[in-house]
Amino acid sequence: MRLAGRMAQLGTETAFEVLARAKALEAEGRSIINLGIGQPDFQTPENIVEAGRKALADGHHGYTPANGIQPLREAVAADIAEHRGVEIDPASVVVVPGGKVTMFFAALMFGEEGAEILYPNPGFPIYQSAIEFSGATAVPIPLYEETGFSFSAEEVLSKITPRTRLIMLNSPANPTGGVTPKAEFDRLVEGLAAHPDVAIMSDEIYSRLLYDGQEHVSLLAYPSIRERVILLDGWSKTYAMTGWRIGYGVWPGELAEQATRLAVNSNSCVNAPTQMAAIEALTGPQESVATMRLAFDERRKIIVRGLNQIEGFRCVEPQGAFYAMPNIEGTGIGARELQDGLLEVAGVATVAGTSFGEYGEGYLRFSYAASSEQILEAMTRIREFLAQRT
Numbered sequence: 364m365r366l367a368g369r370m371a372q373l374g375t376e377t378a379f380e381v382l383a384r385a386k387a388l389e390a391e392g393r394s395i396i397n398l399g400i401g402q403p404d405f406q407t408p409e410n411i412v413e414a415g416r417k418a419l420a421d422g423h424h425g426y427t428p429a430n431g432i433q434p435l436r437e438a439v440a441a442d443i444a445e446h447r448g449v450e451i452d453p454a455s456v457v458v459v460p461g462g463k464v465t466m467f468f469a470a471l472m473f474g475e476e477g478a479e480i481l482y483p484n485p486g487f488p489i490y491q492s493a494i495e496f497s498g499a500t501a502v503p504i505p506l507y508e509e510t511g512f513s514f515s516a517e518e519v520l521s522k523i524t525p526r527t528r529l530i531m532l533n534s535p536a537n538p539t540g541g542v543t544p545k546a547e548f549d550r551l552v553e554g555l556a557a558h559p560d561v562a563i564m565s566d567e568i569y570s571r572l573l574y575d576g577q578e579h580v581s582l583l584a585y586p587s588i589r590e591r592v593i594l595l596d597g598w599s600k601t602y603a604m605t606g607w608r609i610g611y612g613v614w615p616g617e618l619a620e621q622a623t624r625l626a627v628n629s630n631s632c633v634n635a636p637t638q639m640a641a642i643e644a645l646t647g648p649q650e651s652v653a654t655m656r657l658a659f660d661e662r663r664k665i666i667v668r669g670l671n672q673i674e675g676f677r678c679v680e681p682q683g684a685f686y687a688m689p690n691i692e693g694t695g696i697g698a699r700e701l702q703d704g705l706l707e708v709a710g711v712a713t714v715a716g717t718s719f720g721e722y723g724e725g726y727l728r729f730s731y732a733a734s735s736e737q738i739l740e741a742m743t744r745i746r747e748f749l750a751q752r753t
């Protein structure tokens with residue numbers, strides 16, 4: 364067999380490998396605290412589950428339009444008007460099986476040999492993977508601990524060349540929990556006026572998970588770039604629906620049709636009951652969103668305090684999402700080695716910063732979507748693990 368050369372370009376999401384190993388260790392009877400995979404540890408709220416159940420019972424078993432059912436796209440438009448203050452046409456919404464799919468479609472739509480696509484590093488690993496798979500060159504936008512892992516507008520703009528087709532951005536961010544301040548977005552948008560052919564994909568999947576009274580800044584809300592912004596969002600994180608597989612893109616102009624064509628060629632549509640559940644998520648009671656956010660905020664404080672008490676660790680306070688990304692250089696152990704040691708010996712699943720790009724060396728990602736007790740226990744285990752090594 365002879366595979367296409369581009370298969371060698373596909374990366375992966377190490378968090379899934381860590382999860383598989385953690386499950387295997389658990390099956391052997393080991394006690395594992397899972398701070399690896401990025402998914403809420405809450406169940407999907409019952410009203411949403413019930414809507415899915417009812418849809419199945421009512422016979423919604425067939426294909427739907429490839430871009431999603433009209434009432435769902437209308438609900439998305441209403442949600443965007445409420446939370447981002449932007450009026451959009453429901454026809455610009457393309458519902459897909461998870462937030463990830465929008466980034467893959469964007470990479471396929473803009474990427475090809477000779478093209479360049481900018482992406483955050485450390486960043487969600489699928490950005491780089493999808494860009495390289497498309498044949499384009501993935502150009503990293505380095506993110507630094509010193510600025511709370513915000514991107515710098517100046518640095519982003521400095522990376523743009525005549526070959527740049529697309530810029531991928533993410534705030535609040537995985538894996539850092541970093542949130543880019545509005546002033547930086549303003550500067551970026553101002554600078555983008557000089558690059559009218561460059562599109563922007565804004566991954567805002569953590570927009571509802573912000574702390575310390577911060578307000579979400581959406582790139583969709585800037586009129587001067589509106590016609591070239593692709594918004595990526597979904598239900599996975601906000602409504603604890605990672606396993607349902609549903610997300611959406613808001614695509615400018617004719618790109619919605621192109622994205623729909625990609626959907627027709629790959630997944631056809633998202634299953635109907637999940638779409639009905641997603642309508643309930645957006646239009647039903649929202650208390651659970653606030654409850655989960657409060658719980659994450661509490662755990663955030665616990666984990667940052669705990670991490671900063673570990674010798675060799677130093678952790679800036681994340682402002683969004685549910686990740687903390689301490690600098691671990693003081694331990695003298697490489698990120699991957701520490702990830703493996705903590706899982707195999709201490710029973711704590713984390714993900715090495717290097718899984719999120721080369722600028723992640725010296726860091727470890729913790730997902731604090733776990734109970735406070737588990738987080739505290741993990742901190743104890745890490746301290747003991749490090750003490751035993753010295």
Ligand code: PLP
Pocket residue numbers: 401460461462463464487533536537566568597598599605609610
């Ligand atoms: N974007 C970011 C930044 C993420 O962290 C994730 C998931 O971890 C996704 C997108 C993908 O979400 P989904 O599970 O809906 O595909």
